[in-house]
Amino acid sequence: MNKEAIILEESTLDPGNWEAMKELGHRMLDDMFAYLQSVRGRPAWKKPSAYAVSSLQAPLPQLPQEPSEVYEDFFTQVLPYNTNNIHPRFWAWVQGGGTPFGMLADMLASGMNANVSIGDHIPMQVEKQVIEWSKEMMGFPSTAGGLLVGGCSLANITALIVARNHFHQSVRQKGLRAVPAQMIVYGSAETHNCVVKGVEVIGLGSENFRKVPVNDDYRIDIDELQRMIDEDRAAGHLPFCIIGNAGTVNTGAIDPLESLAAIAKKEKCWFHVDGAFGAIPRILPEFNDRLKGIELADSLGFDFHKWLYVNYEVACVLIRDASIHREAFATSVNYLLGHERGLSGGPDPFNNYGMELSRGFKALKVWMSLKEHGIQKYRQMVRQNLRQTQYLAGLVELDPELELMADVPLNIVCFRFNPGNFDDETLNRINKEVLMRLQEEGIAAPSYTLLHGKYVIRVANTNHRSRLEDFDVLTAETVRIGREVAGEIL
């Protein structure tokens, strides 16, 4: 081995010119601040240009490119065609808008490059702190277990894995064949699709998720749930888990969580609450009654990146009994054993509480954001969104050409353009066209859903940049475009 020759070849991925990289970094920061500050003046959505799309179908780069040139590619081909949930009139699906301070926190986390999995280092403690705060917000006991994950989909799936592994102690070793009969999960027909995926992931199959019918208010029909459980028991099946929705994705309906908790207790079922966004108003005293029962759940999933406005991506799963949580995932392999001292000392590794081993430092942006604003400010913002939502519902109801399509129990408004002289099928076509034009013209970006076969324009307001005037724009423009489209159809 020729040491000299190896030294001559030695290299690193750090910049050759730190000064130039620093200067570029400062320019990026300036550009991003300018971008965020000026967001209101840009369209709510813009279709990616053909040029931008084709620039992303290039072959694998073989040779180096100057960082400033790479940044130029980002600035011209990527940044202009953002999802754009940062825009004040973005209300599609359920997406939060992030914050400038959250952006900075992500930069710090990435600079540290912390792997928040195992070891004695402070990022582990930051995540534990965020989990403690999460329990406090959601009324979970301080003895509960928890974990930050990428989104509520994963939070729900993690909870389902814990529920399954707890239901039958040999599932981890022997698989589902150890269970003598078919395990069944129950949730309303309005339950988010990711829960059904979770039922598939834990090996039960989606046919063993019982979609319990809902009432007119889209809340689960409790009597029907009880009937289905009885029926399954009579058939020799094993009811094992009940899902409660704190805010359904379609309309924001909140299931009667306390009643569900009581049924789960009586039936010895696990009770999981999907509170992706709808659990957040639990920080408001005026929601004590409506969200009562969350604190009784065996597990809860909720997002920080939706209604707590933290930058993508971060969610939390809480498990009432930390030891049950640990039993579902803990392993003891030689290369991950804890030590009394040194780097391998420190808190219980997070990989004992979930599927991931390597994990990023997503706790930092949550920790920094909650400290930046304090929970009082979040209360104010969530209330603001709720008031705006009621205002929008009021605008819809006042307008003879608009129709409110569902109750508005939370922050979601479903409505349609309906001048009164079309059948449902035509209205479906008109409203789909209206929505596409609202987006293409850059006016606003709501999304849609079908309620009883009727196409509705759907606004989910988790937007801390929206103002009342934005909802005036939405309704006025919906009517203008609606008339335009209806005129073309006639």
Ligand SMILES: *Cc1c(COP(=O)(O)O)cnc(C)c1O
């Ligand atoms: C968004 C949502 C989910 C999924 O959460 P992600 O963070 O997108 O993974 C689950 N349930 C409900 C009710 C949701 O609104």
